[in-house]
Amino acid sequence: MAGTARERLAELLGDLDEEPAWSVYHKLFMTDLSVSVDGIGPLRFPVSEEQSVRLRELGRRARFGRGEETLTDPEVRDTWEIPKELVHVEWTAAFGTMLEVMRDELGLPPHCELTADLHSMLLYETGQFFVTHQDSEKDDSMVGTLVVTLPSDHTGGELVIEHRGQRAEYRGSKVAVSLVAFYADCHHQVLPVKTGNRITLTYNLLLTGDSGAAAEDALAEEVAACLDEHFATPAVLPYGRGQTDPPTRLAYLLDHEYTERGLSWSRLKGSDAARAALLRAAAERAGCDMTLALAEIQETWDAYADDDEDSWYGDDDDSPEEDDDSADDGQYVLQDLIDSSIALAHWVGPDGQLEEISLTLRDAEVAATVPTAGLTPYESHYEGYMGNYGNTLDRWYRRAALVIWPRSRGFASRAQASSRWALDELGEMIRAGKVAEAREAAQSTEPFWKAAVHATPGKELLGRALPVADGLDEAASAATLLRPFRMDQLLPEHAPAFAALAARYGDIWITALLRDWFDAWTPANYGYAPEPPAWLTGLPRLCAAFSATGSAGATTAVHHILGLSWKWLADGIRPLLTEPSTSSAVAQLTRLGEPLSGLVAAAAESGPTGVLDDVVTLAGQADGDQGIALVMAALRAARPGSEGFDELALGCAERIREVLARPQRASGDWSIELPAGCACELCRTLGAFLQDPERRVLEWPLAQEKRSHVHGRIHLAELPVLHETRRQGRPYTLVLTKTDALFREERLARERGEADLVWLTKNWAVPV
Template sequence: MATVARDKLARMLRGDVAGAFSVALTTSADVLSIEVDGVGSVAFPVSSAQARELLGRGQPARFGRGEETLTDPGVRDTWEIPTELVHARWDDDALNDILTTVKDELGLPIAAELTAGLHSLLVYEPGQFFRAHQDSEKDDSMIGTLVVTLPSDHSGGELIVRHLEEKNTYRGSTAELSLVAFYADCRHEVAKIRSGYRIALTYNLLLSGDTALPEGDEGAVGELAGFLREHFSTPVFSRYGGRPAGPPNRLVYLLDHEYTPRALGWRGLKGADAARGSLVQAAAERAGYEAVLALADIKTTHSAYEADDYYGGRGRRCWDDDENAEDDDTDDLADYDIQELIESTVTLTHWTGPDGDQLEATSLDVDEDEVCASSGTDDFEPYTSDYEGYMGNWGNTLDRWYHRAAIVVWPREQSFANRAETSPGWALDALAEMAPTDAQAAAATLEPFWDGALRARTSADSARISETFGKALRTADTVADAATASMLLGPFRVENLTAGGAAPFAKLASQYGRPWAVQLLRTWAGAGQPYWTVGGPERGRWAADSLPGLCAGLRAEPGGGETAAQLLVDLAWTWLREAIDSAARSSSPRSRDGGLDALGAPLASVLTAAATTGPADTRDTVLEHVRRQQDAVTALEMSALRAAAAPGGNGTRDETGFGELAADCAARLRSRLALPSRAATDWSITLAADGCGCELCETLRAFLADPSQRTLDWPLAEQRRRHVHSRIDAAELPVSHVTRRQGRPYTLVLQKTDALFTDELTQRATDQADLDWLVAEWHVPPAPQTT
């Protein structure tokens, strides 16, 4: 199989540059003098006696875990002398010469200026140590750390620096200054002191000035530009086969060092990243593409097994706010036998502008066909991991999460679309600022992903939905094109349209015409789709809370507002009618009554809106449909009438039809109350027909209908007992059903309960209270007298 372009690019960059991640040198102790308040001058080599004096000025060193700064000798056990007590002076240009060497060895730009700022003076006594940790940038220009170990007679205390799979170990000297410089993202530790005292100054390394690298080799730049063109012109095939999709939208090249958001920038790239970044930037420019820097979170999932029956725990690393160290509390990967890679996901969390500034938060999952790297992610240290043991059908997996930086390249004409995919609100603001022709062209690049991107970023945040919808309405007006406006507004739902959007929507309806408005509203409402697949409870709340005010607002606007209001009432009623019918068909009385009760407020709003919007036959259609329902519809009617009578309701208006609804509800209640009360000896129960006419149901129905039979002993096999159980429970009958586990088959014992009487009395009391309320609130006329 031919090597894809992105892998050719990664392979070329892997061999093209190689930079050191740490550098060590020694120099005479004569170039440095140190005074500590309360101790005086520090003599070299540092004696044990003077080391103990220094300890007297120190305090337990702290480390960071998340947002906290902690003291824990199990993680960091050393003494730190406050910086304000320490006065370190270097002779002449000694420190500048050291920093020049460090800059060259680390591969930093020649024209840049590397400076060092004192951070701490540390004293380690026997038995003390600092577990593996990682320094973060304490300043926007910080690129690394310089450790100056003072000469002293001690054993142990080695400084161990790691990056990827490499490890360098550095030991102090008894006569000279030992200096180690390394990039801030390198993991490092101080081994336990076996004897004597280890004393060290630490400095923050700051890079400033002209940090640009020289332009890369013309041949290399040209070859990389060719790889980029090939990548962006080759269609992507689905991993499951089928027809190829279009070419990739971006290329994500993962870098080898880690960066915090504050330190991410072209001038702050470290080691090999800096040289590679310069080459990719030049190649992108030559090919006519745009390159930005990004931060990525990567999750890998491997099949894995515990070694030696060890149960793996969970670990997490944290950035330090003081020493900026990270507790090395992650899982020891040696505890697992790691098998094949199951899945790897890359999510971009931040990116910059093309010039490397204007850092923006983002959230973009990147396809595997868009990612490449010169170093595998498994070569890095995960910042957390999670092992899941065998769970029956799945498990034995090890999830690991990593922080990496990346260079992201995309065609210039796709720049707007790439940013819009992660921030629809930003895209709408940007479109609104463009001239109509430019906005239409830019919006056309959004169409392939706009629906999914907008829904994914607003579905769980009502405030964001409202804000974004308002922007979309304004932008749809600005683009001055009906098709573009439909595309931008299409992903929203009718629930997003409230009274506040009446004026801008009416303006759009007038601008683009009635057919445009009708089609958009039908799309928002999910017209033609089963009601349970659209809207849900949100549709009911929208109808109850927003529909009358929205329709009133639309009618007040000139142009297409009246038509839009009429269509909204029709769409709301179409959904509500199907919801009423579905609730009324429920075999569970509680589900049926609860469902109908929840639809009362939406019904009241539909009647109110229908009374003032469109022809009167809409209201009549609604009332007729309600009147045709079974007797249980009183739950719906009472709920609607109470909503209409509540403060702010519109129940006093005759044209709404609430009077007719109240009359129908009263008639149903009176009809139920007119039935004679159940006799004390009447144990009959009616089992509603649900289409099942099996012999078991016929036997059950006969037992229930018998007014004198209270119990039934019924030998049945398990599956047949289960069917009877389900019929009783679904209908919520006042019948207990237990299995007497004697003989074969077991006996199902059915017994009618006293709830048959108490429930009926409760229902009659409720019906009477409801009828009294209707008479008082809605002035329902009394029932006609019979002679």
């Protein structure tokens, strides 16, 4: 038997009774079924050509579902559907008995009832078919499909069903009623009818009763022992990296595929139902809780195309054989599993309702009797040879899982999967007066809480967390709960709750929390991805919301928010003000103008904080186009006459006038200043050429590496110099030519400065 507890558990579950069928076939006498159709009357078996023609006259082209759409396409489904309201079906008692037989053969528990709900009547004429597809669950209790083929004289039209690489083919009969039942996750098709007409009734198979009800089994004690050992044994890290803490959960992957609608204890299929019942009993004995979940699995395999004659593996007889279980990518030969990931996206909550979660599982937390690679992926993608990457085949699967955790770790296990649930549960504890219990539960989330919060989309989570942190009435627990959030998640509607926290826990606590939030808030690196922090533009509304609370805690919070916001923004602005004036730097500073405007407006409305003085000081230290671009963008984003901007406007106008007062470049002056930076011999030669007011062209024999260095200096500084390589002789010659853009750019800069000055005098009361 396998070594680890989870591997032994998977083997024990695999040793249950013989694998149930995933499809079953039976026949009933023609006298066990009566079918009458309005406009035709009772059908006579076998159905004659004459009645088939009359059915065709009543029929309409059958539709099929694709995603959220319902389509009609004879290239996919070519058959006629008789309106259901015209069809009347009566069975003898033999049909009910047959459903019980099928229930047992499909591995469903005897205490559950399997019933059939008529879905449609179909007519397949000669040549008609339905390509491979999977039935959608049309009812919350649906577990499968029943296809009843009426007796008729036809050939072809076989029903082909596939599941986990296995294939079954069923034909109708001329002298009996044929019944085929199969699970809803099976892929199936109807082959073209060769002669005659194939007529069927399709039913949704509905299951009532709990197919995963707890079982008393001799194996339960042994499985419970595996659970005890699993949760007590340190997990072994991959690649020989030692051990870590024991796993906090075990996810046992089931064999059948389930949709969100079909995930329910009462609709487990075949061996899944028996294994769930055994695990329920074992979990109870081991003091564990268990739920049912949906897992999204991705596997990346080293693989090559089966017909790739240039494959590195060639035709070596020792290479692994093709995975026979792969139905959709069987043309590829699998070698080694490179990587895999398993994430839980939904699970069944205590109230039986499906909950959205986000939880990534480690290998040490997963067990399966049937390896995922033995199932059919719902999607695959092959990437051919790409140098160091090799040939890879990505496969995606959906599997259900039984997730188990020790009852003593129940809150932490559920909180890690859903931060929303955790906050709601903590709120319930606090309202029930169980504050000490809530504090202990909040502290138990510390190892994973940051990842759980970051995995939750949207900004509403902070709104749930703030009142809970207040209700914990303990600084350490409240900090644990709030530390993973970011500054940009704080919205005006959060102001009352946040102000209450500031009043409750004090200045030191609120300062530390806000610093954590700013440290975690890294929307962009201004040097490479200049996306302006849009949250700062909303600071006036946020500060106004705090002021409206009228509390001392609100004032403290606002001062800290403004101070940290300015430090955060200034740290991004300063490097741009000191680097060479390029279009890229000017564009980044222009984009930062609107956030700066929001910060200034908020500081002006919130009283003395020192922020306004710091903004004016920083703007006054900036030289040239960068400082003007930043301040002009901030002023254009503000409402003319707004408080806090007058000094910025006056300083900006003064710098523009200084620039305009400089002598204009003479028509024959070709001198260019090379920005400070590298002082190598190449750059000294380049600088001397650029500074020469009369020289326009430099022909410079240089090796490739040296040419690249010169190219880089010219490109980064955006100099108006054309650089071309004349590929003659050795070394090649780098030809540098100063362009007319030198004069054009200076003219445009002067025109822009004059226009900015006119705008400032008009909108900001700047003296003419």
